[in-house]
Amino acid sequence: MRSRKMPDGSAFAPQYASIPHRDHTAELGMWVFIATEVLLFGGLILAYFIYRHAFPHGFVEGSRHTEIVIGTVNTAVLLTSSFLVAWAVEIFSPATSRIATWLLMGAACLGLVFLVLKGIEYSKEYDAHLVPGIDFQSAGPLADGVQLFFILYFIATAIHALHVLIGICLLTTLATICRKAPTTRHHTALRSAALYWHFVDMVWIFLFALIYLPGRSSS
Amino acid sequence: MSEWRPPLALIGAWLGLLALLALTVTLAYVPLGASNAVVALAIGTIKAGLVAAIFMELRHRSGLTLVFAGAGLFWLGILLWLGSMDFLTRT
Numbered sequence: 001m002r003s004r005k006m007p008d009g010s011a012f013a014p015q016y017a018s019i020p021h022r023d024h025t026a027e028l029g030m031w032v033f034i035a036t037e038v039l040l041f042g043g044l045i046l047a048y049f050i051y052r053h054a055f056p057h058g059f060v061e062g063s064r065h066t067e068i069v070i071g072t073v074n075t076a077v078l079l080t081s082s083f084l085v086a087w088a089v090e091i092f093s094p095a096t097s098r099i100a101t102w103l104l105m106g107a108a109c110l111g112l113v114f115l116v117l118k119g120i121e122y123s124k125e126y127d128a129h130l131v132p133g134i135d136f137q138s139a140g141p142l143a144d145g146v147q148l149f150f151i152l153y154f155i156a157t158a159i160h161a162l163h164v165l166i167g168i169c170l171l172t173t174l175a176t177i178c179r180k181a182p183t184t185r186h187h188t189a190l191r192s193a194a195l196y197w198h199f200v201d202m203v204w205i206f207l208f209a210l211i212y213l214p215g216r217s218s219s
Numbered sequence: 220m221s222e223w224r225p226p227l228a229l230i231g232a233w234l235g236l237l238a239l240l241a242l243t244v245t246l247a248y249v250p251l252g253a254s255n256a257v258v259a260l261a262i263g264t265i266k267a268g269l270v271a272a273i274f275m276e277l278r279h280r281s282g283l284t285l286v287f288a289g290a291g292l293f294w295l296g297i298l299l300w301l302g303s304m305d306f307l308t309r310t
Contacts, residue, residue, distance in 0.1 A: 024283075
């Protein structure tokens, strides 16, 4: 998708041959950054698989204690937010800068909704004595596995929530900057931020499948 | 005045993702034994593929960008494969 008629802004840096060259480099750089993030979350997912392999029943039991309604709503919220960002990237031009700003603000608000719901979920888990290290009470033969599940649950979701928070700041900043006279440079910045936001969405898709879905079919 | 409208592909991907979410939650309550985990991860992978291809615009990208995007996946494969080998083969 080539951008529509848009001012190219200030001249590009000397290391680039052209503006498309600059934009392509930015995109490749963003993918390298995402690869490092894949490995960050990949390590957590590997730990999850190994401990789930060692404590299969404890993990399923722990999973049953999570709030599937909040988890499902939050997945829909993030997917919709990603849709709004992709929409803003697609229509971005001086003529549509107001709409793009609203789309980005809408996406950032959905990100906030996600964090608020996550906070409600954490507080419910605290009330249910499910926070290892602070207040964890569980008896029975599965207690160790359940505790390991919740340790990984809190680390993975907290790191993910931090990414959502950073994403909200990025989207809000870009919405503010792009409000007037957007240039191709802004478009490139927005596309980089959009890649990050979609990646955060993708991580949640897998966390959702690993955290909330196991153990639902048996009581 | 149609320049603000989202392309059909984006709307389709969004609705498809929400439908897959509904499907995966529904299937989680159907007793399939060990297949429940496989189904959940398979649907998750399809959802991630939709996000990558359409929201992240990888379907319009070629060569170099796909290599850069695939590199993360490649390293993740090595991490998960070598990382879990010991635990899966221990007796």
